[in-house]
Amino acid sequence: MSRARDLPTVGRRNFLKGATLVGAAGLASQVSQAQPTAAPLAHGAPRPNLAAETMPPLPDPVTQTTGGSDFMVDVLKTLDLDYCAISPASMFRGVHEAIVNYGKNVKPELLTCTHEEIAVSMAQGYAKIEGKPMAVMTHGTVGLQHAAMALYNSFCDRVPIYLMVGNIIDANKRAPGGDWVHSAQDPASLVRDFVKWDDQPASLQHFAESAVRAYKIATTPPMAPVMLSLDTELQENPIADAESLRIPKLAKVAPPQGDANAIVETAKLLVAAEHPVLIVDRMVRTQAGMDQLVELAEVLQCPVVDQGGRLNFPTRHPLNHSFRRNTLVAQADVIVGIELNDYWGAVNLYDDRIVRRGRPNYKPSAKMVSIGVRDLFTKANYQEFQRYAELDIAIGGDGEATLLALIEAVKRAVDPSRKSAYEARGKKLAAAKLAQVDQFKSDATIGWDASPITMGRLCAEVYAQVYRDDWSLVGNGIRNEWPLRLWNFDKSYRWNGASGGGGVGYNAPASLGAALANKNHGRLTITINGDGDLMFTPGTLWTAAHHRIPILYVVHNNRAYHQEYMYLQTMANRRARGVENAHIGTTLTDPDIDYAALAKSLGVYGEGPISDPNELAPALARTLAKVRRGEPALIDVVTEPR
Amino acid sequence: MGSVFSRTIAVLAVSGLAVLGALGTLAQSQESSGGDSINGKRVYIAAGCFECHGRVGQGGAYTGPAPVVAKTVLPVEAFVAFLREPPNNMPAYTASVLPDKAALDIYAYLQSLPGPRPPKDIPMLND
Numbered sequence: 001m002s003r004a005r006d007l008p009t010v011g012r013r014n015f016l017k018g019a020t021l022v023g024a025a026g027l028a029s030q031v032s033q034a035q036p037t038a039a040p041l042a043h044g045a046p047r048p049n050l051a052a053e054t055m056p057p058l059p060d061p062v063t064q065t066t067g068g069s070d071f072m073v074d075v076l077k078t079l080d081l082d083y084c085a086i087s088p089a090s091m092f093r094g095v096h097e098a099i100v101n102y103g104k105n106v107k108p109e110l111l112t113c114t115h116e117e118i119a120v121s122m123a124q125g126y127a128k129i130e131g132k133p134m135a136v137m138t139h140g141t142v143g144l145q146h147a148a149m150a151l152y153n154s155f156c157d158r159v160p161i162y163l164m165v166g167n168i169i170d171a172n173k174r175a176p177g178g179d180w181v182h183s184a185q186d187p188a189s190l191v192r193d194f195v196k197w198d199d200q201p202a203s204l205q206h207f208a209e210s211a212v213r214a215y216k217i218a219t220t221p222p223m224a225p226v227m228l229s230l231d232t233e234l235q236e237n238p239i240a241d242a243e244s245l246r247i248p249k250l251a252k253v254a255p256p257q258g259d260a261n262a263i264v265e266t267a268k269l270l271v272a273a274e275h276p277v278l279i280v281d282r283m284v285r286t287q288a289g290m291d292q293l294v295e296l297a298e299v300l301q302c303p304v305v306d307q308g309g310r311l312n313f314p315t316r317h318p319l320n321h322s323f324r325r326n327t328l329v330a331q332a333d334v335i336v337g338i339e340l341n342d343y344w345g346a347v348n349l350y351d352d353r354i355v356r357r358g359r360p361n362y363k364p365s366a367k368m369v370s371i372g373v374r375d376l377f378t379k380a381n382y383q384e385f386q387r388y389a390e391l392d393i394a395i396g397g398d399g400e401a402t403l404l405a406l407i408e409a410v411k412r413a414v415d416p417s418r419k420s421a422y423e424a425r426g427k428k429l430a431a432a433k434l435a436q437v438d439q440f441k442s443d444a445t446i447g448w449d450a451s452p453i454t455m456g457r458l459c460a461e462v463y464a465q466v467y468r469d470d471w472s473l474v475g476n477g478i479r480n481e482w483p484l485r486l487w488n489f490d491k492s493y494r495w496n497g498a499s500g501g502g503g504v505g506y507n508a509p510a511s512l513g514a515a516l517a518n519k520n521h522g523r524l525t526i527t528i529n530g531d532g533d534l535m536f537t538p539g540t541l542w543t544a545a546h547h548r549i550p551i552l553y554v555v556h557n558n559r560a561y562h563q564e565y566m567y568l569q570t571m572a573n574r575r576a577r578g579v580e581n582a583h584i585g586t587t588l589t590d591p592d593i594d595y596a597a598l599a600k601s602l603g604v605y606g607e608g609p610i611s612d613p614n615e616l617a618p619a620l621a622r623t624l625a626k627v628r629r630g631e632p633a634l635i636d637v638v639t640e641p642r
Numbered sequence: 643m644g645s646v647f648s649r650t651i652a653v654l655a656v657s658g659l660a661v662l663g664a665l666g667t668l669a670q671s672q673e674s675s676g677g678d679s680i681n682g683k684r685v686y687i688a689a690g691c692f693e694c695h696g697r698v699g700q701g702g703a704y705t706g707p708a709p710v711v712a713k714t715v716l717p718v719e720a721f722v723a724f725l726r727e728p729p730n731n732m733p734a735y736t737a738s739v740l741p742d743k744a745a746l747d748i749y750a751y752l753q754s755l756p757g758p759r760p761p762k763d764i765p766m767l768n769d
Contacts, residue, residue, distance in 0.1 A: 352705055352731045441761035441768075446712055447698035448759065454700050464766035479703035486767070562693070566704050569690050573733035579690040641693050642702030 091166025
């Protein structure tokens, strides 16, 4: 990604003498209007390069005392950006140099990544744990193209990313080769469908204003990535008018709260309901949000279904009925969805059959309410907004910010005569919860000693070694429900949600970003990483080692892109062709990948492959010992497919 | 997350008679299904059943949960009917790719599996 600079092998004067007519005309426009004008020449006659011959030498200083990027760093330092993830690139070399020298590599501190997708995904995982964005810088065009998938994930996941992209606007200043292929007329057009706002500042003062505005927009619910295109000339040139520059003040936007009347109506529905259910997805940002949701559920003795976009509700709470969603929805008379990514999908059933079909799972008389910011910001092209849900009340407001008002409204509306009915409902729900937990434990025992190792055994073994720590599970394999079945997720940071857009390659780097945030809080970070996902972004491990970020990578090694294997199985069976060829294009065998060796090659402690369940506990203990000492470590576990 | 077992009854109501006809010679109870559990294990793996339900029938996931099938409580007729015309997202196994004999062998294999153990015997499951 080095900037291509084909230096002339001749002296500057000679180079100019050899310039083409077009080049000479271009140069002529730069020189004084007082230069003599050439007389018309006969067709075909040699044209003397009068402009080049007569112009004074261009100023050619070799040092400068200021640079625009120093001011840019001053601005960034006001935005509480602790880190900036990069893959180094010439188009932002000005800011890069300013951060490490002028800015002393502090706030932001640079994180070296081996791919822009890793950089953005790290920022995604970090923001969900830390509650604030990480900056990312990418190369022009190609770097942004690498970053695009992770940006889309972050957009779908409602996560703020503070993205800066190098670009050189003035064609007259671009170096041949690299500058041209790394520049665009409108760089953000590539990602505008999935960033919330973008700008290409034309001056340093413009940058200051847009930089502060970008932060404000990114961190206002619904949160999302923003992008600034940084002109290379603006970054690199001396500051012309330093005295006139100023950095605007940032006032963060208080999250919008739902309409008071609509909240009262919702409260009335909830307190009068016989079978209310709360379904929650990307709601909780802080522990206070989780505590408030618990309070709301306990006041009502109402079941909560946590969809897992964030950790919203403690998994072992008697009112957590996340695995009984369809049963609860089918019997519900009031359904309140809070920050639901897909309301329709939560209350309807869908069958992936030859004739694709969806049908309501709710009673026609059920009242449905949504609370969230999804309705406040929608784009058109990418279809992540999901199917339209028919609702009775739609409250446009941030879920967490609205909860307190809803709790108060519910408390005011509760009829004391209903208290015994609530208690009876709570007891039934608690009994159902206990029965389900017992069933999960029983299911986990099946194949306990089998090889490949079952996911139930793997997750039980990991938990047995970390539950006394202040742990945080920040990534998981596709549809691995065992942690949520068996582990006690009782704090909002115990789980960090998923990718958002389903882009493979998210888990390894997003987990590392989350681990970086957890490191600052002294937490033990664990991620269960699918082998297929890890092979998209294996360079993440080097970044973990280089920046000494403690994290346990448990490789859920089923040696396949297994979800895709199953889809192929479905296609083959529909056509009655058998599944013998379903492995073609879906499996990661021949050769088997040695993830422990991969980790070691990138400076990370590696164990495995572990296929004997009796070897798992001691190997985990050795691996965790490294993590507790502040290092990243990986254990490769050969598992059942699911 | 609905119960596939309860849905099986509905399947049998509409298609079970035809299937039962095809299975006319099959045994009518789990204990005497007549399947070969050793061959059943081979077919269970070869037909990809384990990809969702696990090698020892411990269950797993596809587009939703794939239930535990070790020691399935389904009667053999319902089991085979389910394979032929699953009412959910499970891939259908027609007789052309999974003959009746193979289906019976799979059933015998599932019945031969040990199934769950008491969780109290595994201390870490009680943390």
